Amino acid sequence: xxxxxxxxxxxxxxxxxxxxxxAMAGPYEDALAKFTTxxxxxxxxxxxxxxxxxxxxxxxxxxxxxxxxxLFNADAKTVYVKKADGSLIDAATGQPxxxxxxxALKPVRANNRVRxxxxxxxGALSLMNPDPAKRLAAAQAVFKSRDAAARPALETALxxxxxxxxxxxxxxxxAAIVLNDSASPEADRIAAVDTIAGAxxxxxxxxxxNVPADAPAGVKTxxxxxxxxxxxxxxxxxxxxNIWYGLSLGSVLLxxxxxxxxxxxxxxxxxxxxxxMVMLGAYVTxxxxxxxxxxxxxxxxxxxxxxxxxxxxxxxxxxxVIERTVIRFLYGRPLETLLATWGISLILQxxxxxxxxxxxxxxxxxxxxxxxxxxxxxxxxxxxxxxxVFAGLVFLALLGTLxxxxxxxxxxxxxxxxxxxxxxxxxxxxxxxxxxxLGSGIAGMAGVALSQIDNVSPNLGQSYIIDSxxxxxxxxxxxxxxxxxxxxxLGVANKLLEPYAGAVLGKIALLVIVILFIQKRPRGLFxxxxxxxxx
Amino acid sequence: xxxxxxxxxxxxxxxxxxxxxxxxALALIGAAVPAKAEDTIKIGVLHSxxxxxxxxxxxxxxTVLFLVDEQNKKGGVLGKKIExxxxxxxxxxxxFAEKARELITKDKVAVVFGCWTSVSRKSVLPVFKExxxxxxxxxxxxxxxxxxxxxxxxxxxxxxxxxxxxxxxxKDGGEVKRWVLAGTDYVYPRTTNKILEAYLKSKGVKDExxxxxxxxxxxSDWQTIVADIKKFGSAGKKTAVVSTINxxxxxxxxxxxxxxxxxxxDIPVVAFSVGEExxxxxxxxxxxxxxxxxxYFQSIDTxxxxxxxxxxxxYTKNPKRTTNDPMEATYIGFNAWVAAVEKVKSxxxxxxxxxxxxxxxxxxxxxxAEVLPNHHITKPVFIGEIxxxxxxxxxxxxxxLVPGDAWSDFLPGSKDxxxxxxxxxxxxxxxxxxxxxxA
Numbered sequence: 026x027x028x029x030x031x032x033x034x035x036x037x038x039x040x041x042x043x044x045x046x047x048a049m050a051g052p053y054e055d056a057l058a059k060f061t062t063x064x065x066x067x068x069x070x071x072x073x074x075x076x077x078x079x080x081x082x083x084x085x086x087x088x089x090x091x092x093x094x095x096l097f098n099a100d101a102k103t104v105y106v107k108k109a110d111g112s113l114i115d116a117a118t119g120q121p122x123x124x125x126x127x128x129a130l131k132p133v134r135a136n137n138r139v140r141x142x143x144x145x146x147x148g149a150l151s152l153m154n155p156d157p158a159k160r161l162a163a164a165q166a167v168f169k170s171r172d173a174a175a176r177p178a179l180e181t182a183l184x185x186x187x188x189x190x191x192x193x194x195x196x197x198x199x200a201a202i203v204l205n206d207s208a209s210p211e212a213d214r215i216a217a218v219d220t221i222a223g224a225x226x227x228x229x230x231x232x233x234x235n236v237p238a239d240a241p242a243g244v245k246t247x248x249x250x251x252x253x254x255x256x257x258x259x260x261x262x263x264x265x266x267n268i269w270y271g272l273s274l275g276s277v278l279l280x281x282x283x284x285x286x287x288x289x290x291x292x293x294x295x296x297x298x299x300x301x302m303v304m305l306g307a308y309v310t311x312x313x314x315x316x317x318x319x320x321x322x323x324x325x326x327x328x329x330x331x332x333x334x335x336x337x338x339x340x341x342x343x344x345x346v347i348e349r350t351v352i353r354f355l356y357g358r359p360l361e362t363l364l365a366t367w368g369i370s371l372i373l374q375x376x377x378x379x380x381x382x383x384x385x386x387x388x389x390x391x392x393x394x395x396x397x398x399x400x401x402x403x404x405x406x407x408x409x410x411x412x413x414v415f416a417g418l419v420f421l422a423l424l425g426t427l428x429x430x431x432x433x434x435x436x437x438x439x440x441x442x443x444x445x446x447x448x449x450x451x452x453x454x455x456x457x458x459x460x461x462x463l464g465s466g467i468a469g470m471a472g473v474a475l476s477q478i479d480n481v482s483p484n485l486g487q488s489y490i491i492d493s494x495x496x497x498x499x500x501x502x503x504x505x506x507x508x509x510x511x512x513x514x515l516g517v518a519n520k521l522l523e524p525y526a527g528a529v530l531g532k533i534a535l536l537v538i539v540i541l542f543i544q545k546r547p548r549g550l551f552x553x554x555x556x557x558x559x560x
Numbered sequence: 561x562x563x564x565x566x567x568x569x570x571x572x573x574x575x576x577x578x579x580x581x582x583x584x585a586l587a588l589i590g591a592a593v594p595a596k597a598e599d600t601i602k603i604g605v606l607h608s609x610x611x612x613x614x615x616x617x618x619x620x621x622x623t624v625l626f627l628v629d630e631q632n633k634k635g636g637v638l639g640k641k642i643e644x645x646x647x648x649x650x651x652x653x654x655x656f657a658e659k660a661r662e663l664i665t666k667d668k669v670a671v672v673f674g675c676w677t678s679v680s681r682k683s684v685l686p687v688f689k690e691x692x693x694x695x696x697x698x699x700x701x702x703x704x705x706x707x708x709x710x711x712x713x714x715x716x717x718x719x720x721x722x723x724x725x726x727x728x729x730x731k732d733g734g735e736v737k738r739w740v741l742a743g744t745d746y747v748y749p750r751t752t753n754k755i756l757e758a759y760l761k762s763k764g765v766k767d768e769x770x771x772x773x774x775x776x777x778x779x780s781d782w783q784t785i786v787a788d789i790k791k792f793g794s795a796g797k798k799t800a801v802v803s804t805i806n807x808x809x810x811x812x813x814x815x816x817x818x819x820x821x822x823x824x825x826d827i828p829v830v831a832f833s834v835g836e837e838x839x840x841x842x843x844x845x846x847x848x849x850x851x852x853x854x855x856y857f858q859s860i861d862t863x864x865x866x867x868x869x870x871x872x873x874x875y876t877k878n879p880k881r882t883t884n885d886p887m888e889a890t891y892i893g894f895n896a897w898v899a900a901v902e903k904v905k906s907x908x909x910x911x912x913x914x915x916x917x918x919x920x921x922x923x924x925x926x927x928x929a930e931v932l933p934n935h936h937i938t939k940p941v942f943i944g945e946i947x948x949x950x951x952x953x954x955x956x957x958x959x960x961l962v963p964g965d966a967w968s969d970f971l972p973g974s975k976d977x978x979x980x981x982x983x984x985x986x987x988x989x990x991x992x993x994x995x996x997x998x999a
Contacts, residue, residue: 140824383614383618384619385840387840387843397821404820478815479812482615484808487778523784528775528785529745
């Protein structure tokens with residue numbers, strides 16, 4: 026009886042081995058089987074097996090999984106890669122698959138856990154990729170995953186690498202593994218500390234702060250001194266980074282306020298509808314992008330450039346209409362102007378809400394405005410950089426218009442002495458309309474830039490109107506340079522305060538500072554001197 | 561002299577004439593209304609259609625109108641057609657109370673569907689108590705409240721925030737050890753973060769591993785805060801952001817995350833106020849993998865949801881119009897009210913309030929929403945990852961339905977409190993002192 030049972034067990038074991046052999050042929054096949062179970066945990070494991078399987082097909086599988094092109098049949102336990110042209114490849118053999126029932130196939134799903142595993146696996150697999158950019162990304166992925174299994178591949182790659190940037194990244198990745206590897210000799214680990222400290226960034230700091238507790242004392246002291254020096258240099262970079270953020274915030278304030286510097290600063294009109302001009306400019310950008318998407322998607326990268334003049338003309342025209350129909354009857358009556366323009370702002374908001382709906386509209390970023398680059402440890406996003414450049418250009422263009430053109434001369438003449446200008450034959454009515462139109466048009470151009478960083482919704486303008494007045498009053502009414510300096514100093518001050526006081530308190534503190542400043546110098550930073558003050 | 565007197569006199573005479581004419585017109589309208597009211601049941605819709613909250617609330621107004629339309633096609637309720645009275649409180653909190661009073665006393669509505677922000681709900685509460693009417697509140701909120709006249713069909717913190725944090729602590733969620741609690745500076749994020757902080761500490765998370773950050777409404781410059789989050793997250797422990805950032809501030813926040821290259825695989829952000837509607841304004845490609853916790857997603861594949869979306873598109877004549885969680889909560893609330901009214905054959909507030917607990921109506925995700933004695937409902941919890949098409953891919957769902965808990969078990973002041981309007985007839989019964997009336 027017992028013998029029979031033993032025999033049966035033996036037979037069963039043999040059977041199991043025989044039956045499961047085709048599926049158990051190696052780590053690569055094991056990995057594929059893991060992709061058919063609809064479990065994130067299994068997919069994660071499968072990726073780990075794949076990375077070390079050494080199978081040349083592994084790279085394609087990982088890429089397909091990342092793009093959602095890896096399909097599986099849950100019943101047959103088969104996995105396929107879908108190519109860009111829609112044809113299927115059998116993942117087990119790498120040969121084109123025929124006669125597959127596509128309706129039974131489901132894509133292997135990815136969540137964050139799987140995506141992290143994909144990054145680590147593709148890092149380990151593409152260390153030898155011919156494209157240096159991919160090798161760099163791979164080295165960084167290994168640095169992040171610190172996967173000790175990738176060390177041999179890393180060392181081979183390191184010995185062959187010629188690109189200095191990639192080489193440095195590979196060395197850091199290797200050092201990250203060595204540092205945490207208790208089997209490595211102490212000297213190697215201290216050398217690893219030096220390599221990591223050389224990178225000097227936040228990741229290096231984190232790595233050195235978390236040296237394993239069982240590391241030799243020599244490694245620990247080396248790490249501690251490296252941490253101190255990195256912290257010191259990062260603190261200095263932090264200040265630089267905050268100043269950059271401040272300039273970037275300042276440029277946004279400048280864009281929003283510079284049109285107001287014309288209508289409020291030069292003409293003396295309290296225009297509460299200024300923010301709505303910014304909002305209209307953003308909606309013009311949205312419509313331009315919609316038109317481009319429908320008629321010529323290839324032009325998308327140029328959409329903002331195309332939107333700028335259109336936004337200027339549209340909002341400028343609306344500005345002229347507002348001036349001709351409402352504001353010209355109210356010159357010299359600031360309270361009535363305030364109420365009337367406040368009413369106009371509500372009308373414009375609700376009109377846009379009715380026309381476009383209350384929800385946000387999507388304005389895409391052209392490719393040259395996405396992403397970031399690093400100078401030292403300063404990370405600079407392209408979007409912000411271009412907005413600073415754009416704000417500078419608008420400022421110079423406006424300054425040039427006021428200084429060098431005939432209309433600019435007439436504007437200055439009218440605002441300084443209306444009667445005298447009229448006696449000289451200047452059509453003051455026309456100049457008023459043009460000035461208001463110019464201020465509104467510039468607000469519209471600001472809207473094009475702000476559509477990149479803020480919501481394109483009917484409420485867009487409201488959030489900028491108070492800040493704009495603050496900038497103009499702080500900088501000195503009637504002076505463009507004052508607006509520039511005012512915007513930049515408010516931006517930088519805000520960003521330097523924020524890390525200490527928090528966003529809410531920082532803003533309050535800034536308001537208090539400006540109020541105190543205005544008490545001391547009621548005419549702002551750059552007060553106009555002489556007779557112009559009376560204007 | 562004479563002229564001076566005659567002018568106002570004439571004016572006064574004209575004024576009297578106008579007032580009389582106006583009164584006559586009013587009387588005519590007044591006479592017309594009762595005649596019509598006899599064959600309809602009026603319900604109130606109290607959602608902002610202008611101002612900052614219009615972005616979220618307009619959809620809910622449309623939802624109620626859509627549900628009324630559907631119900632009337634089925635013959636209305638108690639054999640009468642339902643008539644929706646829409647008012648616009650314009651994102652102005654005191655105006656909410658005024659408009660609520662107007663709906664109840666002037667329009668004589670049987671029930672009101674409305675409010676989004678907690679402050680608007682708090683503003684209308686005294687009105688509903690004083691005039692004894694019913695409010696259905698369809699938005700996820702901070703809890704710590706249970707009123708006799710209010711039914712909360714949105715999620716309480718234990719139906720949204722706590723499960724989301726649990727998911728992130730699990731292996732699938734990435735075993736997060738370090739937490740950023742980022743929110744807009746008002747009552748919902750502050751209370752939710754207080755609950756979450758207490759909960760995380762009870763799970764052994766240390767003080768230095770929790771960073772709490774508040775920003776003003778409509779905050780648009782996120783550079784410093786996102787850089788801080790990045791720095792906080794690079795300390796070698798897995799980090800996640802729990803976001804209670806509200807409304808418009810989300811778009812620039814997510815844009816900045818994308819710009820600074822923070823991917824969901826590095827630092828995932830789980831949001832409680834970001835749904836399909838909010839994502840409509842952003843390019844979601846850089847956001848793939850960031851999370852949201854809700855009790856409903858448009859992408860959930862059930863026959864009920866499919867039919868609902870189809871009819872919604874038909875009603876709005878817009879095949880791209882999204883659906884979201886507060887819409888489902890409105891749907892549940894509306895159907896629960898209809899079921900309660902049919903049960904007691906009356907729209908009388910007292911009868912309906914007593915009939916509502918125990919009412920079960922199907923939700924859109926294949927489950928059943930039951931109105932509980934604490935005036936909250938049972939809900940499933942879903943966690944979705946943002947996909948590149950602006951929809952959510954559900955990566956986790958609760959095992960069963962989670963009953964809404966009005967008073968959080970993780971706050972010292974509220975863990976002894978219990979709300980039960982059936983047996984205890986009390987919204988804040990203290991289980992230690994055995995008294996109704998709070999802590």
